[in-house]
Amino acid sequence: xSKEGKILxxxxxxxxxxxxxxxxxxxxxxxxxxxxxxxxxxxTVTVNERAFAFDQQTSFFTEKGLPTTPDKMKVGxxxxxxxxxxxxxxxxxxxxxxxxxxxxxxxxxxxxxxxx
Numbered sequence: 001x002s003k004e005g006k007i008l009x010x011x012x013x014x015x016x017x018x019x020x021x022x023x024x025x026x027x028x029x030x031x032x033x034x035x036x037x038x039x040x041x042x043x044t045v046t047v048n049e050r051a052f053a054f055d056q057q058t059s060f061f062t063e064k065g066l067p068t069t070p071d072k073m074k075v076g077x078x079x080x081x082x083x084x085x086x087x088x089x090x091x092x093x094x095x096x097x098x099x100x101x102x103x104x105x106x107x108x109x110x111x112x113x114x115x116x
Contacts, residue, residue: 029092032080032104038073045073045081045094052083054094061098065113068099078102080114 033048043054060068073079078100083092098114109115 027084028095029083029085030081032078032100035073035075035077035079038070038075040070040073043070045070045079045097047079047081050092052081052092052094053086054097058094059096061096061114063098063100063112065098070097072099073097080104080112082114 031048031050033050035045035047036049037044037046039045045052045054054070058070060070060072062068062072080098080100081094082096083094085091086093096114098112100112104112104115
């Protein structure tokens with residue numbers, strides 16, 4: 001497969017995953033997706049083409065629920081995010097970020113305590 005074909009495949013996969021994994025529950029945004037950009041110094045991460053800010057109150061965890069740090073997020077890696085909308089500033093603020101090994105299908109979510 002050519003480089004352009006691989007890029008197109010990733011973009012299409014990202015849109016499909018975005019449509020399948022986005023959920024909102026009582027004002028909380030919950031989604032899993034591919035990290036497209038990380039700017040630790042600016043406290044932002046882009047997942048499925050959605051920007052999320054993080055701050056001192058944001059908690060970062062491994063897939064096993066152990067604490068970790070934002071610098072462990074890597075472009076191309078997968079995360080599960082719980083965030084709240086900040087409508088005044090037109091952004092989402094991440095409250096919890098879990099680094100996950102890949103897309104977790106519904107039938108596998110029981111293996112992770114953070115999926116409700």
